Amino acid sequence: MDLGPGRRSAPPRFVLRGVSEKNREGKRTARERLAVEREKQKSAEKRRRGLIVGASVVGVLGLAAVIGVVAANADKEDRSDAAGPVVAPSGALGKDGTAIPVGKQDAKATLTVWEDFRCPACKVFEQEYSPTIHELTEAGQLKVEYHLVTLIDGGMGGTGSRNAANAAACAQDAGHFADYHDVLFRNQPMESDDAFADNGKLIELAGKVDGLDTPAFRSCVEDGKHNGWVAKSHEAFMKGGFNGTPTVLFDGRNIYQDRSMTPEKFKQMVQQADKG
Template sequence: MSEKNRNGKVSARQALQAQREKDKARAKRKRTLTVAGGVVVVIAIAAGISIAVANSGSGKSSGSDSAGTVTAPRGAIGKDNLVIPVGAADAPSTLTIYEDFRCPACDAFEKSFTPTIHGLEDSGAMRTEYHLVTLIDGNLGGDGSLNAANAAACAQDAGKFRAYHDVLYANQPDEQDDKFGDKKNLLTLAGKVPGLRTAAFTACVDNGTHNAWVKKSNDAFNTAGFNSTPTVLLNGKNIYSNAALTPALLKTMVEAANKGKKPGTVTATPSPS
């Protein structure tokens, strides 16, 4: 083999070796970039999950209606906690009332039946379950039904629903006058219930803490197929579909339903001043 050929083969081997070294280096860099890229992707995914979790948590509110959070008042019962109960939990009969604080027919019912209802509650014969509705707001506009119902739910938080409920009906404005839409008026009326107008109650009214709950209660009323207020049921049976019902008849009906049954355990109920 000539020196020239020998040198040529040496140069070729060196060139091939150099190319292999370059290929190895390129492959190493590629592996490094792939691993690094994978780490970046994992970090990005983890960061995305963290952001999603954080955003999920930030969407929840401690009760502010602005976020649509449904905050039931303290002691609410029933499906979705949409019922405000008054009277002994173990009373043998239950009167269910769907009503709107702006509704004049509800006001007429309350003025006629309230003393009898309270008497039955206080004797342990009957428990009343209130469902709050915003029918008049929907028909005439305004916020009085909603704001008054929220304020009543705030009174329930304070254990003074019945007293404040009665004050609202005793001071109900004309149906066309959305006076209950003014929260200052609702707070002023709260002054008629001893111990109700506290900082907590005021904040609850001003912030509309239970607004979403009231709206859900009204939706349930519509879903149930009722179309007027008041709707009054005794032990699940509609008893106020005609003008025949009187306070005396209500009492007689409850006594008949409770025959042979033990009265419920009664606790003191606050009254308005």
């Protein structure tokens, strides 16, 4: 409509309402998308803690498969002869005498753990589960059998896995395996850093365990007293057909097949077994 010189008609109201409605709709859609995204993040966070160990293991399984082949070849080539005599640590159990026991042996539930002290996924497992494992072993409800392997040495080179395993066996001789085992994982170097090949470093870490750093322990570490036993333990791991470390068996069942496994769920399983 022409309202005369210098005057223009206002835009039709329905046009303004249309723009306003579109703006409101756009804002509402944006808010809805944000709300959905927040819910997704909350759900992801709830799942994260339960799956962190399993996810970490899955991340290394492909590498572990390759490492296993390399390690197997290394075993055939030079490990059996170069490791020296097989001297099992005090109290070693199992079919091949390769298991270091922790906890009361009359406990009804058994956890079998195959670990490599250079293995990052093993450290993740220990961070997540060791408080629960300690609680259950101290309560007499669980016994743990630790088997030490040298998978990372075989795949990346070096001797840190073997030397750390030997030192842990020396700690078992001194009655301090569990504490030293935890110290090694808390102070684990990067996977590519073969720091545990240095016996001086392993002896230094023994200072973190009361009563462990003794002349007998130092001699055991420096002489590689249990190197042959470590090689035998690794050989048993390879013959067992396991896919990688950590391999964690609860009463013979690989609990890593259950991606929903959590420390709390594991605790309930152990307590149920304890009740018979």
